[in-house]
Amino acid sequence: MTMHASIDQRVSLAVSTVIFALRQHPETGLATLWLPLVRRIREPYEGQWALPGGPLEADEDLAASARHTLERTTGLTPNYLEQLYAFGNVDRSPDDRVVSIVYWALVQPHEVARAVDGENVEWFVADELPPLAFDHSAIVDYALTRLRAKITYTPIAHAFLPPEFTLADLRAVHEAVLRTTLDPANFRRQALATKTLVPTGTCLQGTSHRPPALFRFEARAPIPAPEERR
């Protein structure tokens, strides 16, 4: 027989989200992965940075809860949202017992512009984060590896982009996420081989030199979340 804590010690359920977006790096000027964090306004970890999240309401699905807290705390509407993992170790919060169901999200650049950015919400370069509250540093780490793995075998990069884009844009997303440089010719071949790209005419005069072709992502059947499979 295992020992159990007293009955009135409750487990509370929170939903948090790791949000990724692309922005220019202030020093290098390159497109880089950023993510918004919120400052904690109460103990524990008061004043420290943490993932946006909140308690699960009784009338909300999990993904809906993630969207709502996202909107409430950061003003962002994600273009892609997927469950990451449920973190529930006993010691992950110093006082009470909290199980966090964590999502990860991708937002488009124009969303970043209109996002909240104030004293209690701030954007950070994904690889240069301050120390975070709770186990949130490990969570971000895991979300990063998931994003980097998934972008190599599914076309989620489009979630960072406007509906119409060039192959150079698409490649820039991959390069920013994976922190590498990719051969333009080979990247083109692989991208076109997926059959998810539809050409939509050529770019009418860019800044200089040969204008690139524009593409759109074909609206393939998205991969359903486990809840909504048939």
Add this chain to the structure above:
Amino acid sequence: MTMHASIDQRVSLAVSTVIFALRQHPETGLATLWLPLVRRIREPYEGQWALPGGPLEADEDLAASARHTLERTTGLTPNYLEQLYAFGNVDRSPDDRVVSIVYWALVQPHEVARAVDGENVEWFVADELPPLAFDHSAIVDYALTRLRAKITYTPIAHAFLPPEFTLADLRAVHEAVLRTTLDPANFRRQALATKTLVPTGTCLQGTSHRPPALFRFEARAPIPAPEERR
């Protein structure tokens, strides 16, 4: 502002597990994927089959909770355990609100023998399940796709096998899980290419014909769960 249910309507947290094991199919005689289900002894869905699970105790980590309920309800000790997904749609339980954090597990054949198999616990062929309680049918579906995907790119098949086995055994596991036949020669090549197999002498007289070599899985560093990454 969104409407919320009254404060005293609580969300309860359960941990359930999809357990896979290999057994002989009664008709074909082939190794097949089976899973144990437990009969519900109270409403809702009283009398129907469901995944083994139970409420999360305040002093248990999530994986530990999965192990405990597994042991308590089916007597099984899994050889492999991984988090699958957190299911929490509002309508997944008719009365109360339940969020289930679901794990999936693999058990060895000798465990199956000593497992409970009575009126309230029964084994079923994974592809021929009765209607299950709640959304458990969809959950099993998802667990199956995860298992089938993961066995192709990680050496989890060993979790079904005793410490020492032949390449034919290993191939039989893959064939049972994927429901295909695999070319023995090509399978051998791929299996040995992973470098995770260590030869441990030859089989001393099997039933007939040429005796196969025996192998053991090398104790590589296992992939850490997201909670315990460094």
Add this chain to the structure above:
DNA sequence: CCCACTTAAAGTCACGTCAACCCTAAGTAA
């Protein structure tokens, strides 16, 4: 108007992987 420059986009080649298959080795049962 020609030319230097830049990026887009297509093509070439070497190499590694893998499925299909063929063949030999090593044992058992008659």
Add this chain to the structure above:
DNA sequence: TTACTTAGGGTTGACGTGACTTTAAGTGGG
């Protein structure tokens, strides 16, 4: 010894991919 069965190694061709080259299509400067 022979027939039979499974273990296990080898060969071939299709395919994907990284490194690299070449051509196309624009710009701006003299």
